[in-house]
Amino acid sequence: MSPLSWRRLSALCRKESFQIVRDPSSILVAFILPVMLLFIFGYAINLDTSNVRFGVLMDDAGPAGQRLLQAFKGTSAFEVRQCWSREEVLGALAKGELRGAVLVASDFSTKWLQGEGAAALQVLTDGSEPNTANFIGSYVQGVYEKWDQEAAYDQGLTPAPVVDVRIRSWFNPSTVSRNFLVPGSISVVMTIIGALLTSLVVAREWERGTMEALLATPVTKAELLLSKVIPYYVLGMFAMVLCLVVAVFVMGVPFRGSFLALFGISSLFLGSSLGLGLFLSTVLRNQFNAAQAALTAGFLPALMLSGFVFEIASMPKVLQWLTLVIPARYFANSLQTLFQAGTIRGLLIHNALFLALLALFWLGLTAWKTKRTLD
Amino acid sequence: MLTRLVCLIKKELQAILGNRQGRILLIMPIILQTALFPFAATLEVKNSTLIIYNEDGGAASVELVQRLSQTAAFTKIIMAHGEKEIREAIDSQNALLALQIPPDFSRRLLNRQTAPVQIVIDGRRSNSAQIASGYASQVVNAFALEQGGRPLASISLRNLYNPNLDFKWHVLPSLVAIITTIGCLIVTALSVAREREEGTFDQLLVSPLTPVYIMVGKAVPGVLVAVAQGSFIVLVARFIYRVPFTGSTLLLFTGMICYGLALAGIGLFISSLCETQQQAFLGVFSFMVPAVMLSGYVAPIENMPVAMQWVAHLNPLSYFIPILKGVFLKGFGFGQAWSNLWPLLAIAACTVRVALSMFRRHIA
Numbered sequence: 001m002s003p004l005s006w007r008r009l010s011a012l013c014r015k016e017s018f019q020i021v022r023d024p025s026s027i028l029v030a031f032i033l034p035v036m037l038l039f040i041f042g043y044a045i046n047l048d049t050s051n052v053r054f055g056v057l058m059d060d061a062g063p064a065g066q067r068l069l070q071a072f073k074g075t076s077a078f079e080v081r082q083c084w085s086r087e088e089v090l091g092a093l094a095k096g097e098l099r100g101a102v103l104v105a106s107d108f109s110t111k112w113l114q115g116e117g118a119a120a121l122q123v124l125t126d127g128s129e130p131n132t133a134n135f136i137g138s139y140v141q142g143v144y145e146k147w148d149q150e151a152a153y154d155q156g157l158t159p160a161p162v163v164d165v166r167i168r169s170w171f172n173p174s175t176v177s178r179n180f181l182v183p184g185s186i187s188v189v190m191t192i193i194g195a196l197l198t199s200l201v202v203a204r205e206w207e208r209g210t211m212e213a214l215l216a217t218p219v220t221k222a223e224l225l226l227s228k229v230i231p232y233y234v235l236g237m238f239a240m241v242l243c244l245v246v247a248v249f250v251m252g253v254p255f256r257g258s259f260l261a262l263f264g265i266s267s268l269f270l271g272s273s274l275g276l277g278l279f280l281s282t283v284l285r286n287q288f289n290a291a292q293a294a295l296t297a298g299f300l301p302a303l304m305l306s307g308f309v310f311e312i313a314s315m316p317k318v319l320q321w322l323t324l325v326i327p328a329r330y331f332a333n334s335l336q337t338l339f340q341a342g343t344i345r346g347l348l349i350h351n352a353l354f355l356a357l358l359a360l361f362w363l364g365l366t367a368w369k370t371k372r373t374l375d
Numbered sequence: 376m377l378t379r380l381v382c383l384i385k386k387e388l389q390a391i392l393g394n395r396q397g398r399i400l401l402i403m404p405i406i407l408q409t410a411l412f413p414f415a416a417t418l419e420v421k422n423s424t425l426i427i428y429n430e431d432g433g434a435a436s437v438e439l440v441q442r443l444s445q446t447a448a449f450t451k452i453i454m455a456h457g458e459k460e461i462r463e464a465i466d467s468q469n470a471l472l473a474l475q476i477p478p479d480f481s482r483r484l485l486n487r488q489t490a491p492v493q494i495v496i497d498g499r500r501s502n503s504a505q506i507a508s509g510y511a512s513q514v515v516n517a518f519a520l521e522q523g524g525r526p527l528a529s530i531s532l533r534n535l536y537n538p539n540l541d542f543k544w545h546v547l548p549s550l551v552a553i554i555t556t557i558g559c560l561i562v563t564a565l566s567v568a569r570e571r572e573e574g575t576f577d578q579l580l581v582s583p584l585t586p587v588y589i590m591v592g593k594a595v596p597g598v599l600v601a602v603a604q605g606s607f608i609v610l611v612a613r614f615i616y617r618v619p620f621t622g623s624t625l626l627l628f629t630g631m632i633c634y635g636l637a638l639a640g641i642g643l644f645i646s647s648l649c650e651t652q653q654q655a656f657l658g659v660f661s662f663m664v665p666a667v668m669l670s671g672y673v674a675p676i677e678n679m680p681v682a683m684q685w686v687a688h689l690n691p692l693s694y695f696i697p698i699l700k701g702v703f704l705k706g707f708g709f710g711q712a713w714s715n716l717w718p719l720l721a722i723a724a725c726t727v728r729v730a731l732s733m734f735r736r737h738i739a
Contacts, residue, residue, distance in 0.1 A: 170496070291561070292400045314423070
């Protein structure tokens, strides 16, 4: 008995493919879910803060105060609501109707002229939304400094020498968060396809009793494993092409890298996530549990620890080490580079190496755990 | 009839908790997630690397570099000796951002002219890079203001409810909602599908239980799992992470039960459409991910396109998270929470109703 018979392997692959194609839910996962997720990640996660509901309580009727009010109303990030009492502001902040507010007291102009040491403005933010609160704090500072310069110039006060900070963003000049979130989210989508679907396949055979039937045939371990890997690999590559097309042509995310590199990295990544899914399925032999385990070990780390939204460098050291074994980390980083920056060889080779190691690890572990016996 | 219901619920709980693997899978993920995510899910920028190319070398520029190296956001500062090094450091992601100080920087400041400096950020990580460049700009501007001229009257900034803008205070209350979503949906949606796949559902149907009872029997364990998992995370948040809990405990549990019901309805609705566990699982997944993304947890709802805002308003999570944050941080009682509680109740009523009619139709 040869270890690998093409005839048996292709027959098994055909059977597996039929099972995929005939189950509408796998089509949902491979084609509808990726597109839906890309749109949600690309448009719903908008980190470019805008339309912040911001309250202004203006007790200074003088020209300086009015001018400041206009300055706030003229900003692009704030949707200004004028408030009439401190209680109104606090109530609206508690309910989440406002994310922040500036309180301008009646002695604002005096304090402003007095200069150093005086607190001219009071800013309140809703700290339960720390990202927005942080943004409001520095944005108000910016508006105030700009207003101050103009007002000081008009009053004939000498303006301070200013350091003009010019910010340039490489690769993504207009800093659209979509441009880096969409490539990152492709790695999450591919994790779903790779790990979730496969986590069910071996367990299903056990649950339905068809594994016993399979084991009664002369099929070898290698054939069994490959017949599970190959169809899902093909499915994953289809989904990858779909993601690429949607990202580039529908969502307008630029792609600057080489397709060959993309193909290579995606294959390695699929290898590792298919391996993880199959491993869980082989070990747990129960669809319900394998699905939950895949969610915990595959999807959630891809979402939280891949660095696609949350910066890895900001995490505690222990977590940073943990991210080293998460395939989505290398894939998200490679995709962000390939889409935005182009083929940066050193970085991609490093990522490819780690992905290959992880793929070997999971597939090897699965092979080791796959037994040709019933218990 | 009530005893039958109790028996059914007991049997369901046994099916979930009866074997070791199942128990581990209901408990382990929660422990892992509460241990990891509060540290991972942060948009703060810490420990990032700044590369500086100082072409000037004058006193002012050296002072500026000094100041930047004392900033907590940048734990590592690399000094570059040319633009090529900057390009390489950003390309290979060895540095998140670069600062370039032009040769005439100190001279221009002395002559009271505007002195430009350039910050280059890595657009592949534009969000964190922008936050980091915000920190750098603040340092630079504060430095500039001290270089003479007219000192500026300051702004007093107060962050209500979370004075130090600790991200964990935002993550943990939201985590209560997110983790219970996973637990409750999987338990309700997959339990029916599993019975169908194993053929035991037909046995349930020939028992004297009516469809309503079967449905209640499937929904109650889901709600119980949600409340148990939620309470666990609340306790961890309160006593291990020391997130303040300032609101009403009764409101917390009312919210949790309403939310659990809304989820159970959704779970049963999904399971009534599905033949197999795989389909049910994927159905849960297709609901859960958009629900988490469109809840305002990762990015505020008001930033989304209008169509997605509508969807967000139908999402039970968009109401449960504000209730949780209110109960933890804002001292909410029923009065303040009402504007979020009634939509949650309405959604729960709708999903349970729809699930029931789907359930009946499927059985008949």
